[in-house]
Amino acid sequence: MNKYRIPENLAISDSGFLFLASTGETFSVNEIGKEILKGIQLHKTDEEIINDLLNDYDIDKQSLQKDFDDFILQLQKNNLALL
Amino acid sequence: MNIAVTGLNATDNPGPGVPVIRSIKESKEFNGKIIGLVYDSLEPGIYMENLATKCYQIPYPSSGLTHFYDRLELIHEKEKIDLIIPTLDSELYAFIKLEDQLNRLGIKTFLPTIEQLNIRGKDKLFNFCKDNGIKVPRNVLVNSVQELQKLPDDFDFPLVVKGIFxxxxxxxxxxxxxxxxxxxxxxxxxxxxxxxHVAGDEFNVVALGNGKGSLTGAVAMRKLYITEKGKGWAGVTINEKKLFEISRLVIEKTKWQSGMELEFIKSKNDNEYYLLEINPRFPAWVYLATAAGQNLPYALIKLAQGEKVEPFENFTAGTIFVRSSWDLITNIKTFEKISTLGEL
Structure with a gap:
């Protein structure tokens, strides 16, 4: 069980546009990416976020877990999520 | 208050005069005239509406300091200049050398000393940074092709070859x-x-030193678009503590009195900021700082007047500038005036 956190300099808009104020980098995430980031912002664990998504979307846990891990990896690579 | 500003060459290699004037005029406290001092009759700032009240052509400082001073004195007789803000690297030595004479005329300046100016020179920056624990790319100074061919063994290509100015x-x-x-x-x-050569992303800081070792304000920017000449054509303000720490240290150690631009690169190898250059004046993107909440050119005016200026504490990160190209239209009579009379 992991709990990530969002860097303090990251601004997340309603449209899923991300601005990292420490580097000036910008990113876009889709609806599900936004929900994951929102979960992280609410200090939820990865399990809690995955369970929320399983409730909302018609997807099996294994596929979701794989996509979730990929997405978190991308976030970490770009300093958008910290452990 | 009548302020004279140089560097109205808002070209593809823009001088900072136009954004400096734009910032000054935007201050609610400013009440006075702006006098543009230009070297060329085609400097675009001359033809911008509502920018300078009046423009005067001045000779290049290289034509001789006496000649340069005489022209400034003549303009002062007509316009009663209170403060001159030079904005170009190449004219700074001349203005610093004339500082006392200008003061005697009643014209203030807010400039570094020659010694301070030299510390940040391209040939001295490495030692300054080394002495103060600031990361800087290694360099060697060469005066001949023979010396160039005897570079240290651990100097691997690619390398950057830089002119002294x-x-x-x-x-x-x-x-x-x-x-x-x-x-x-x-x-x-x-x-x-x-x-x-340090590979990585470019970051710049515009800063204002009060001449006593304190940082009056600083805004950092990441270039979003760079022209073939290496000029930032779009940029966004960013909030990165490390950049401000280094900038504060530079201002403190040099006791810098004026605006400055610090150019950094964030190394892809070690994620550290390397200081590449210090430009001894405001950059051409200084209006971005004003738009983000720090009107540094106007703060410079207040400092020059001897007023106490509280340091700026913050600015809006995420403020973006996008430079544009816009054809100004004038007529031959207007051009004739600045070309023949040297004023408009």
Missing amino acids: YDAQIVNNIEEAVSAFQKLSYKWGFPIIIQE
Whole structure:
């Protein structure tokens, strides 16, 4: 069980546009990416976020877990999520 | 208050005069005239509406300090200048040398000393940074092709060949280095700086020092679009503590009195900020700082007037500038006036 956190300099808009104020980098995430980031912002664990998504979307846990891990990896690579 | 500003060359290699004036005029406290001092009758700032109240052509400082001073004195007789803000690197030595004479006329300036100006010179920056624990790419100064061919063994290509005042070229082998050396030394003289190339993203800081070692304000920017000449054509303000720590240290150690621009690169290898250059004046993107909440040109005016200025504490990160190209239209009579009378 992991709990990530969002860097303090990251601004997340309603449209899923991300601005990292420490580097000036910008990113876009889709609806599900936004929900994951929102979960992280609410200090939820990865399990809690995955369970929320399983409730909302018609997807099996294994596929979701794989996509979730990929997405978190991308976030970490770009300093958008910290452990 | 009548303020004279140079550098109205808002061209593809823009001078900072236009954004400095724009910032001053935007201050609610400002009440007075702006006098544009131009070197060329085609400097675009001359033709911008509502920018300068009046523009005067001045000779290049290289034509002789007496000649340069006489022209300033003549303009002062007509316009009663309270403060001159030079914005171009190439004229700073002249203005610093004339500081006392200008003061006697009643014209204030807010400039670094010659010694401070030299500390940040391209040939001295490495030692300054080393002495103060600031990361900087290694460099060697060379005065001949023979010296260039005897670079230290651990200086690997690509390298950056830099002119003493302007211009830089990335070179990938000794043949390219020799060609760049010849081109830049012919244009700018000696020594030529051979610098390690640090790959990474470019970041810049505009800062204002109060002359007593304190930072009055600073805004950091990441270039979003860079022209072929290496000029930032779009940028976004960012909030990165490390950049401000280094900038504060530079201002503190140099006791810098004026605006400055610090150019950094964040190394892809070690994620550290390397200080590449310190430009001894506001950059052409200084209006971005004003738009983000720090009107540094107007703060400079207050400091020059001897007023106490509280340091700026924050600014809005995420403020973006996008430079544009816009054709100004004038007529031959207007051009004739500035070309023949030297004023408009």
